[in-house]
Amino acid sequence: MPERLGDPLETPLFERVAIIGIGLIGSSIAHAVRQKNLAGSIVAIDRDTEVAARVDALGLADAIFSDVAEGVKGCDLVILCVPVGACGPVAKQMAASLREGVIVTDVGSVKGAVVASMEPHLPAHAHFIPGHPVAGTEQSGPDAGFATLFHERWCILTPAYGVDPAAVARLQEFWEGMGARIEFMSAPHHDLVLAITSHVPHLIAYNIVGTAADLEQVTQSEVIKFSAGGFRDFTRIAASDPTMWRDVFLNNKEAVLEMISRFNEDLAALARAIRWDDGDALYDLFSRTRSIRRSIIDLGQETDAPDFGRRPGKD
Amino acid sequence: MPERLGDPLETPLFERVAIIGIGLIGSSIAHAVRQKNLAGSIVAIDRDTEVAARVDALGLADAIFSDVAEGVKGCDLVILCVPVGACGPVAKQMAASLREGVIVTDVGSVKGAVVASMEPHLPAHAHFIPGHPVAGTEQSGPDAGFATLFHERWCILTPAYGVDPAAVARLQEFWEGMGARIEFMSAPHHDLVLAITSHVPHLIAYNIVGTAADLEQVTQSEVIKFSAGGFRDFTRIAASDPTMWRDVFLNNKEAVLEMISRFNEDLAALARAIRWDDGDALYDLFSRTRSIRRSIIDLGQETDAPDFGRRPGKD
Ligand SMILES: NC(=O)c1ccc[n+]([C@@H]2O[C@H](COP(=O)([O-])OP(=O)(O)OC[C@H]3O[C@@H](n4cnc5c(N)ncnc54)[C@H](OP(=O)(O)O)[C@@H]3O)[C@@H](O)[C@H]2O)c1
Ligand SMILES: NC(=O)c1ccc[n+]([C@@H]2O[C@H](COP(=O)([O-])OP(=O)(O)OC[C@H]3O[C@@H](n4cnc5c(N)ncnc54)[C@H](OP(=O)(O)O)[C@@H]3O)[C@@H](O)[C@H]2O)c1
Structure with missing residues (x-):
């Protein structure tokens, strides 16, 4: 894997990004966001106190929460990095706390079922853009992540018809900032x-x-x-x-x-x-x-x- | 892979070794035999003149033959490194030229069928000890080989009942010289x-x-x-x-x-x-x-x- 991602941005793309589930993918995103200055601050949300302690020790985030509803407050980008089956419940927990105009995305390896389970919970003012970075290793947990995981890998986005193109473009820029290339397709x-x-x-x-x-x-x-x-x-x-x-x-x-x-x-x-x-x-x-x-x-x-x-x- | 195999032997184990079929396995054996001085001289036998030219260019052998019967003359170790289906025909071609007391072995990935196809052709004075080094890559041909391919890998020998233990011990030493570990089992x-x-x-x-x-x-x-x-x-x-x-x-x-x-x-x-x-x-x-x-x-x-x-x- 390449050693570096390129120079950090002068102005971050997002003010405050929430990463929910700090495993391999979540921690890799945190590393990359930090290195490239893609967000003004990083909020890590994980239900597990041991994971939270590792996140702290690794310096992966500016704030750490165990409660999803608390954590997402004020964030303009929220990324679900939990197993596919947990996406619906997590969307439900956070729905009422989401800031106006927030972009909500995920990294789940399945898209149809994730869309079906998340969409009903999300408020109309949120831009929901499902995603899947096709990159990974066999390891998991907060110590497995690294900044260049997405480098030269495709990230597939599956926005529904009618989603705000400006929001899609911002999320695309975010993934490209982590070195990924973007491909659009339907969830099925x-x-x-x-x-x-x-x-x-x-x-x-x-x-x-x-x-x-x-x-x-x-x-x-x-x-x-x-x-x-x-x-x-x-x-x-x-x-x-x-x-x-x-x-x-x-x-x-x-x-x-x-x-x-x-x-x-x-x-x-x-x-x-x-x-x-x-x-x-x-x-x-x-x-x-x-x-x-x-x-x-x-x-x-x-x-x-x-x-x-x-x-x-x-x- | 490790860079080196250890010091060359002062006295080679064999006088003259014939390697038949200079592909990935054959050329790797040639490299290792050279580096470790496991044989006084190396005879490469390949039916393909282009392969012979590469063997020459790479300096893999002291003598190069296209004819099996010619090539094996005077050798005290003969190793078949051809596809499993070619072992029987090759054994037949070389049988009459084999030196008294020669050790004949192979590297085929199947043992039962190789034994069945080779054994009937071999003279009683030859020690036949079928073998299979469990090591490889997805590449083939004379340029694919390297000396450390067998390092820390198992080589399985399947001698029949009654084969001379001294001959088996010499072949074992030969493989160990290339860094392999030996395991004995039945062909089936x-x-x-x-x-x-x-x-x-x-x-x-x-x-x-x-x-x-x-x-x-x-x-x-x-x-x-x-x-x-x-x-x-x-x-x-x-x-x-x-x-x-x-x-x-x-x-x-x-x-x-x-x-x-x-x-x-x-x-x-x-x-x-x-x-x-x-x-x-x-x-x-x-x-x-x-x-x-x-x-x-x-x-x-x-x-x-x-x-x-x-x-x-x-x-
Ligand atoms: N690994 C890959 O190769 C790969 C590649 C692309 C996409 N993905 C997708 O990325 C997502 C995360 O995978 P990963 O490899 O990062 O997994 P991981 O290393 O096992 O991390 C999963 C994270 O989700 C949390 N979590 C698990 N169950 C939860 C639940 N019911 N509610 C809330 N949080 C929960 C875990 O917290 P705990 O420690 O408390 O369990 C952990 O922080 C999955 O949807 C997967 O499909 C993975
Ligand atoms: N590759 C592995 O991972 C691996 C591992 C362990 C054991 N083995 C065994 O090792 C043996 C050789 O495999 P390899 O990977 O070294 O293959 P390779 O690179 O394709 O080389 C095969 C050699 O055999 C010669 N050959 C092919 N058909 C022949 C025939 N009918 N008569 C005489 N020579 C013939 C080829 O010559 P031409 O150029 O003229 O075709 C070539 O020199 C096979 O029995 C295989 O089962 C392979």
Whole structure:
């Protein structure tokens, strides 16, 4: 990851930004807002007193609240960084305290369900612009964040028809200030795109790790020892936060189930090719898949160092 | 990866080693044998004249042959580094030229089928000790190799009952000289262990990348752009050599098909949990899978840097 984001702004974009939920994403936003001077002051809101203590120790915020309704008062930007399933309840708690003309956004990995659960609670004077930065690591909590997490990554915004374009432009500038690039799409399309690029990959990673753990013919210690043959790549993804991912799957059910059934159809065809010695069908698929990686690298979304350039733990 | 392997031996373990097939694995062995002085001379054998030219340019060998029968003459160690499906034919070609008391080994990712296809051709005076270093990258060819590829990785040997223990000990010393650790097991057990730790992970990675490429609701360019949400990890594995992997699946059919059916059962249960809103079942699995990664890191088989510590292409 690059070391820096560029020079801080002379004049902040927002007066006072509230970040609700100081985990990986929330703390990364706090770091980036500080470094780039994107807001006059940062309010951190977290229900957990231990998290609040870490936020304090890390100097991530100018004010820390456990109560959402108290914390959002006077803020002109409010960002929900909580699991998708918590967005509705949090929106309800803060609704009455929101300042006139506030921009309310979120970072949830699902958009349709978040919009459905938040929108009914928000006052008409708030500009609601749902968002999703497509960036992350397998780690969570306030110590996991870093300022450059969003650098060169896409952030998808899914505003509804009729939302104030000036508010959208300000939020776009805010994300661009953190190094991100903006893409607009509808919430349902977002959920379909992320189902295949993120949700189903996570599900099958969790699944294969679970399958390996439950085998009776192969011991756990063998799985661990010989994981360098490919398995260990999947364990990275399968080490992601359980609450976050439970909420993602429960809230993007339809798209995820549809993509799983596509995946299953294709896997059945592959298994059949193996069973009937159809080497050409295997070779054909295995050749096609290489070019996609090439494109991802060319687009700057991936390293081209072999094996991700990683170094094992003990070196 | 560590930069060096330790001091070269004063006296080489072998007089003359033949490496057949100078791809990722073959060239890595050549580099390591040179650096550690594990053999008096290195013979590279490759049917491809372009590969031979690269071997020459890289200084990987003392002699280069395209003909297997010519190349192995006088060698006291012969290592087959060709795709699994080519091992039988290569064994047949070299059989009559093998020196008395030679150690013949291979590096194939499948053991049962390799043993079955090689053994019938080998003369009784040769010590046949099948092997598989569990180490690799997604790249292939003579330029992809490096001396430390096997460092801190396991190499599995599957000698048959009755093979000369002194020969086994020498081959063990050879691999340890390249930094590897040795594990012995039966060929069928190897094939089961690798099916779950390597072969099925590769198959599902190839499969999800294929599924994503074929969707009509999501464009290829969207898949590429938003791949940082998890998908890109799978593309690394799905960029591996098509010939090698075709041969792996065709030659480890039974174990792979069995593991796929386990994987499918588990995935069906997960899909059902999603459909019926069983958040506890999801949370439970997603929590269990974290500890396996921890163990892999603790064993030095993986980095604990978030996101593998990788840096995207453009930084
Ligand atoms: N991780 C990624 O790769 C990634 C990428 C893009 C978007 N996202 C989205 O970002 C959001 C946050 O993810 P994260 O990775 O930052 O997670 P995280 O590190 O686990 O942090 C989640 C935060 O939300 C708080 N929280 C959890 N449940 C809550 C509830 N019911 N009410 C109020 N606060 C609650 C947590 O507080 P406690 O400490 O009290 O639990 C914690 O501060 C999620 O919606 C996720 O979908 C994640
Ligand atoms: N890559 C890994 O991660 C990994 C890890 C452990 C073990 N292995 C095993 O190592 C072996 C080699 O893999 P690799 O990754 O080094 O592959 P690679 O880079 O593609 O090299 C394969 C070599 O074998 C030669 N070859 C291919 N087909 C042949 C044939 N029919 N007859 C004679 N030579 C042939 C190739 O020559 P041409 O240039 O003429 O095709 C090339 O020199 C395979 O058995 C594989 O299962 C691989």
